[in-house]
Amino acid sequence: MPPRVVNGMSVDVEDYFQVSAFQGAVRRDDWAQMPSRVERNTERVLRLFADAGVTATFFTLGWVAERHPALVRRIADGGHEVASHGFAHVRASDQDPDAFRADVRRTKSVLEDTAGAPVRGYRAASFSIGEANLWAHEILAEEGYAYSSSIYPVRHDHYGMPAAPRFAFRPCGERGVIELPISTVRVLNRNLPCGGGGYFRLAPYAAFRWALRRLNEDDRRPAIFYFHPWEVDPDQPRPAGLSAKTRFRHYVNLGRMEGRLRAMLSDFAWDRMDRVFLGEDRAAGSGP
Numbered sequence: 145m146p147p148r149v150v151n152g153m154s155v156d157v158e159d160y161f162q163v164s165a166f167q168g169a170v171r172r173d174d175w176a177q178m179p180s181r182v183e184r185n186t187e188r189v190l191r192l193f194a195d196a197g198v199t200a201t202f203f204t205l206g207w208v209a210e211r212h213p214a215l216v217r218r219i220a221d222g223g224h225e226v227a228s229h230g231f232a233h234v235r236a237s238d239q240d241p242d243a244f245r246a247d248v249r250r251t252k253s254v255l256e257d258t259a260g261a262p263v264r265g266y267r268a269a270s271f272s273i274g275e276a277n278l279w280a281h282e283i284l285a286e287e288g289y290a291y292s293s294s295i296y297p298v299r300h301d302h303y304g305m306p307a308a309p310r311f312a313f314r315p316c317g318e319r320g321v322i323e324l325p326i327s328t329v330r331v332l333n334r335n336l337p338c339g340g341g342g343y344f345r346l347a348p349y350a351a352f353r354w355a356l357r358r359l360n361e362d363d364r365r366p367a368i369f370y371f372h373p374w375e376v377d378p379d380q381p382r383p384a385g386l387s388a389k390t391r392f393r394h395y396v397n398l399g400r401m402e403g404r405l406r407a408m409l410s411d412f413a414w415d416r417m418d419r420v421f422l423g424e425d426r427a428a429g430s431g432p
């Protein structure tokens with residue numbers, strides 16, 4: 145048997161009302177007044193990982209870190225990697241280069257001050273790096289980031305760059321950042337998503353297990369998976385004014401998520417993104 149491939153596990157730390165699909169129903173100015181669930185839900189995720197003996201990467205909003213600094217410290221103390229999800233979940237594709245630079249700089253500094261560890265990874269809100277803003281990678285490198293995981297090489301109405309490479313690549317040459325695209329599996333000449341999102345709650349778990357095995361055993365490649373703390377919270381408040389499509393995507397099978405995650409954490413090997421893809425030494429990290 146060839147050695148088991150270790151996959152990259154990630155969590156996008158944001159509250160249930162901060163997702164891009166809620167933009168029309170919950171204004172950014174009202175965020176501070178919304179009942180917050182991010183702390184208890186992230187604690188639940190931390191327990192899930194502790195039970196499975198897995199360390200992961202937590203792409204965290206600067207907005208969340210400023211309001212919940214103890215949570216960010218608990219993430220770091222658990223041996224996990226703290227990385228940047230931007231400050232207030234503005235899509236990179238809605239920012240010009242100056243606004244993008246200010247955002248990734250501010251978030252990195254807030255997270256590093258809070259976690260007490262260097263921040264090397266970035267994930268754009270809603271996978272919003274694509275053909276139109278590939279300049280973002282240059283800025284990330286200039287601002288001291290080592291990698292980005294901001295491209296989902298699929299066709300989707302809100303995000304996606306189907307023509308992007310499916311596996312790790314360097315968009316600006318040997319010295320630039322590495323882009324780590326969310327995992328897809330190639331079926332009938334199309335990239336199908338298998339790295340998380342609503343798909344993971346909608347499709348049977350067996351389909352995901354098949355796709356991840358195919359990546360690990362046929363392609364001999366690590367998968368990159370992501371989910372959100374609000375996905376393990378079936379009791380979250382439900383704001384009014386959401387479209388039927390958004391409601392379906394956000395709430396479908398929330399009650400099954402935790403069980404599926406437990407299965408996936410034990411069926412495959414997982415670790416922090418920096419360890420899997422940057423060749424970070426276990427001994428050199430802050431973790432166990």
Ligand SMILES: [Zn+2]
Pocket residue numbers: 156158163229233269270
């Ligand atoms: Zn997000």
